[in-house]
Amino acid sequence: xxxxxxxxxxxxxxxxxxxxxxxxxxxxxxxxxxxxxxxxxxxxxxxxxxxxxxxxxxxxxxxxxxxxxxxxxxxxxxxxxxxxxxxxxxxxxxxxxxxxx
Amino acid sequence: xxxxxxxxxxxxxxxxxxxxxxxxxxxxxxxxxxxxxxxxxxxxxxxxxxxxxxxxxxxxxxxxxxxxxxxxxxxxxxxxxxxxxxxxxxxxxxxxxxxxxxxxxxxxxxxxxxxxxxxxxxxxxxxxxxxxxxxxxxxxxxxxxxxxxxxxxxxxxxxxxxxxxxxxxxxxxxxxxxxxxxxxxxxxxxxxxxxxxxxxxxxxxxxxxxxxxxxxxxxxxxxxxxxxxxxxxxxxxxxxxxxxxxxxxxxxxxxxxxxxxxxxxxxxxxxxxxxxxxxxxxxxxxxxxxxxxxxxxxxxxxxxxxxxxxxxxxxxxxxxxxxxxxxxxxxxxxxxxxxxxxxxxxxxxxxxxxxxxxxx
Numbered sequence: 269x270x271x272x273x274x275x276x277x278x279x280x281x282x283x284x285x286x287x288x289x290x291x292x293x294x295x296x297x298x299x300x301x302x303x304x305x306x307x308x309x310x311x312x313x314x315x316x317x318x319x320x321x322x323x324x325x326x327x328x329x330x331x332x333x334x335x336x337x338x339x340x341x342x343x344x345x346x347x348x349x350x351x352x353x354x355x356x357x358x359x360x361x362x363x364x365x366x367x368x369x
Numbered sequence: 370x371x372x373x374x375x376x377x378x379x380x381x382x383x384x385x386x387x388x389x390x391x392x393x394x395x396x397x398x399x400x401x402x403x404x405x406x407x408x409x410x411x412x413x414x415x416x417x418x419x420x421x422x423x424x425x426x427x428x429x430x431x432x433x434x435x436x437x438x439x440x441x442x443x444x445x446x447x448x449x450x451x452x453x454x455x456x457x458x459x460x461x462x463x464x465x466x467x468x469x470x471x472x473x474x475x476x477x478x479x480x481x482x483x484x485x486x487x488x489x490x491x492x493x494x495x496x497x498x499x500x501x502x503x504x505x506x507x508x509x510x511x512x513x514x515x516x517x518x519x520x521x522x523x524x525x526x527x528x529x530x531x532x533x534x535x536x537x538x539x540x541x542x543x544x545x546x547x548x549x550x551x552x553x554x555x556x557x558x559x560x561x562x563x564x565x566x567x568x569x570x571x572x573x574x575x576x577x578x579x580x581x582x583x584x585x586x587x588x589x590x591x592x593x594x595x596x597x598x599x600x601x602x603x604x605x606x607x608x609x610x611x612x613x614x615x616x617x618x619x620x621x622x623x624x625x626x627x628x629x630x631x632x633x634x635x636x637x638x639x640x641x642x643x644x645x646x647x648x649x650x651x652x653x654x655x656x657x658x659x660x661x662x663x664x665x666x667x668x669x670x671x672x673x674x675x676x677x678x679x680x681x682x683x684x685x686x687x688x689x690x691x692x693x694x695x696x697x698x699x700x701x702x703x704x705x706x707x708x709x710x711x712x713x714x715x716x717x718x719x720x721x722x723x724x725x726x727x728x729x
Binding site: 280281282285333334336338341342343345346347361363364365366367 | 371372373382383384385386393396430431602603605606607610618619620633637638640641
């Protein structure tokens with residue numbers, strides 16, 4: 269049983285274009301049976317924030333290759349990736365590496 | 370699970386794991402390591418000797434932003450002077466915003482900026498105009514083919530204007546691989562499976578001397594790296610993030626048509642399973658040997674602009690001649706490369722006969 273959580277979700281590197289161009293989103297995740305981890309957060313983002321072309325952001329149950337995920341300024345690779353358990357006031361930043369040069 | 374401690378300072382929490390070494394580093398230590406590696410690449414490869422005047426190709430994008438920032442940090446140690454050179458291809462709704470980012474960077478870093486426009490350099494041709502002209506060929510547009518060649522010419526011209534001795538671009542392994550792989554595929558299709566490795570003269574990445582200015586692209590055939598040779602897209606983005614660099618990150622309006630998108634997707638999937646995939650491919654490519662028959666001919670000067678060229682016209686003016694003649698695919702493809710185009714080849718002669726018969 270997970271309590272409601274308040275987190276900040278950010279998008280950069282061009283990923284914000286899929287979210288109406290808005291980079292920072294202050295988000296309240298509702299209480300639910302399952303714990304809030306990144307896997308469930310992605311499902312929630314797809315349902316509630318993503319405005320267009322989900323295939324450019326999500327692939328399967330993870331992010332599309334080329335999108336970096338930083339949790340509190342640290343690479344999610346160091347923190348368990350999809351299994352990381354969200355904490356209150358966490359900052360999750362998604363940066364696309366795919367555009368331009 | 371909590372993040373490990375930084376392997377360098379042993380004090381701060383690690384922010385990332387480096388793809389090549391697997392080392393976990395905090396933000397500041399990673400940035401220091403990144404800068405040290407670029408410095409090493411430049412010094413060990415003797416890319417920028419003391420006293421060099423360096424034109425830095427600046428597009429406003431992440432790679433050139435990071436390159437310019439790092440070189441600016443290293444410039445006192447290297448004893449080089451930097452000049453930003455930006456290219457305006459004339460792409461509405463894209464390039465203007467990117468140039469605005471370059472202007473902000475130039476002001477922030479207090480570096481001189483020169484903008485070179487296709488429209489001025491190439492007799493009024495902008496990329497938007499090129500796109501309109503190639504749109505009706507039925508073979509799919511070749512905007513990126515044109516733009517890559519013209520941009521290089523424009524960068525050389527910008528470098529000449531600022532009195533540069535060297536040009537650097539924020540080229541990375543992934544881009545080199547995309548271009549090389551794409552060119553190899555196209556060449557194989559046109560020639561019907563070649564033996565040996567073929568590198569086109571203009572896209573082999575050879576260091577070019579135009580008006581005495583060395584163009585420092587990665588040159589695999591001579592073992593000469595680009596400044597960001599040993600970095601990856603992920604590290605460039607993270608460096609920009611930790612250094613809070615302002616860059617422009619929208620996709621060019623013509624980019625979705627480019628063939629390189631397929632290579633990029635493949636590379637991303639390879640990297641998901643093997644983080645060093647791009648760097649390993651570069652390592653292999655550096656060790657490819659060219660058979661003597663496919664080495665580029667000794668270069669001369671373009672009869673139109675004087676730039677280095679292995680044929681009568683440099684690639685830029687050969688492409689533009691094709692546009693002016695209403696035949697944009699002239700100069701794209703080996704058969705049509707020979708000096709006057711295929712007007713005198715078997716296909717051109719046959720077409721001329723058909724035209725003559727139709728005129729009767």
